[in-house]
Amino acid sequence: MEILWTAMGICVIVCFVFFVLAQHWQRVLRRQALTIRRLADRLQEIEQVDDPEFRRRLEQSTPMPLEQVFTFSFRLSDRFWTEALQLREDDLDYIRKHGSFVGSVKLERWRSHAVATITEVLPASESAHWQTRTLDFYPGTPADSLTLWELRLARPSGSAERPPSLELILRGDSLDLCADLPGSSHAPANGEAAEPEGEKRIFLRVPLEAAKLAEFRSYDPLIAAGNGNGDSNTHSLPSNGSSWRTFYAGPDEGLGVEWQLWLRDLTKKAEWERWKILETTGALSGSAEN
Numbered sequence: 001m002e003i004l005w006t007a008m009g010i011c012v013i014v015c016f017v018f019f020v021l022a023q024h025w026q027r028v029l030r031r032q033a034l035t036i037r038r039l040a041d042r043l044q045e046i047e048q049v050d051d052p053e054f055r056r057r058l059e060q061s062t063p064m065p066l067e068q069v070f071t072f073s074f075r076l077s078d079r080f081w082t083e084a085l086q087l088r089e090d091d092l093d094y095i096r097k098h099g100s101f102v103g104s105v106k107l108e109r110w111r112s113h114a115v116a117t118i119t120e121v122l123p124a125s126e127s128a129h130w131q132t133r134t135l136d137f138y139p140g141t142p143a144d145s146l147t148l149w150e151l152r153l154a155r156p157s158g159s160a161e162r163p164p165s166l167e168l169i170l171r172g173d174s175l176d177l178c179a180d181l182p183g184s185s186h187a188p189a190n191g192e193a194a195e196p197e198g199e200k201r202i203f204l205r206v207p208l209e210a211a212k213l214a215e216f217r218s219y220d221p222l223i224a225a226g227n228g229n230g231d232s233n234t235h236s237l238p239s240n241g242s243s244w245r246t247f248y249a250g251p252d253e254g255l256g257v258e259w260q261l262w263l264r265d266l267t268k269k270a271e272w273e274r275w276k277i278l279e280t281t282g283a284l285s286g287s288a289e290n
Contacts, residue, residue, distance in 0.1 A: 065110065065111055065266075066108060066109070066110055066266055067109050067110065067111060067265075067266055067267050068108075068109040068263065068264065068265050068266060068267070069106065069107070069108050069109070069263070069264040069266070070105075070106070070107040070109070070208060070261060070262070070263055070264075071104060071105070071106050071107075071261070071262040072104065072105045072106075072107065072175060072206065072259065072260070072261050072262075073102070073103065073104045073105070073259065073260050074102070074177070074204070074257060074258065074259040074260070075257070075258045075259075076256060076257060077253075077256035077257075077258075078256070079253075079254075079255070079256030080203075080255060080256030080257055081095075081256075083256065084203060084255055084256060085153065085166070085179060085181065086181075087153060087154075090155075091153060091154050091155075094152075094154065094155050095151065095152075095153065096123075097123055098123050098152070099123060099151045099152065100120045100121060100122050100123060100131070100149075100151070101120060101121050101151075102118065102119070102120050102148075102149050102168060103119040103120055103121055103130065104118075104119050105117070105118050105119075105148060105149075105168070105175070106119075107170070107175075107208075112138075113136055113137060113138045113139070114136070114137040114138075114139070114170070115134060115135070115136055115137070116134070116135045116136075116137060116146070116148055116170055117132060117133070117134050118132070118133045118134075118135070118148050118149060119131070119132050120132075120133075120149065135148065137170055139172040140172075144171065144172060145169050145170065145171050146169065146170045147167055147168070147169050147170075148168045148169065148170050148175075149167065149168040150165050150166070150167045150168075151165060151166040151167075152164075152165050153165055153166055153179070153180075162180070164179065164180045164181055165179070165180050166178070166179045167179070167180075167200075173207060173208050173209055173212075174205050174206060174207050174208055175205070175206045175208065176202050176204065176205050176206075177202070177203050177204035177205075177257070178200040178201060178202050178203065179200065179201050179203060180200055181201055203255065203257065204252075204255075204257050204259065206250065206259055206261060210246075210263070210265070213246075213248050213261070213263070216248040216249060216250050216261075217246065217247070217248055218247055218248060218249040219247065220245075220247035220262070221247075222247075222262075243268070244264060244265045244266065244267075244268040244269040245262075245263070245264055245265075246262075246263045246265070247260070247261070247262055247263075248260070248261040248262075248263070249261070
């Protein structure tokens, strides 16, 4: 009898152990099945990336990347006002009292459009304070140009005829300084030929493409000032062509115009940073060998 009860006890213990193990393996298998299902769902999502329709929806939902940032400024000397524009003294007095002058133009080029921020100083008669305006420009429109700044060069005559003016115009690939001067013809700066646009004359055309800007590459005065050295000749241009920060300048003493352009090409920034890392690694390796 005792042997029977002992055998029954052993059977109960064995059954309990098998029950516990079965519950454990059931939970393990359930977790594994859930993990496999999740991996299958993720694999399906990855495969959907190659779907053109999925890519189109993704591009529509993501913000447009910022590609380039230009900062442009220009100065006009007395020669430009008196010789190029041939203004009289009363016209110059009118401009000083009622005209606004550009301090800088920041141009942000996004993949879909451009945003121009114009900083200008208002006339002295209005306490000469700074004003900032922002304009959006979408290339490919019928006009395909945007007037960033306009300065009237004479007092209104009271007639329907539009008075002469000086304008800064943004186009798809350039910044143009133009003037409405009927009967005048002056060759623009930088060797460009004069181009009439109705009654407009282009005095200055600054390209916004790196290839066309190459001849105007110069030393950045901000770098010289930051290093505490006013002599820009001591700073050499970056030897690597992938530099994403560049400076351009185009003085024209004969015309009386001087312009400066800073370019930050964000499409080249990642490449430039990788190049710097590789160069630093190479320099450290050379030092270790020595």
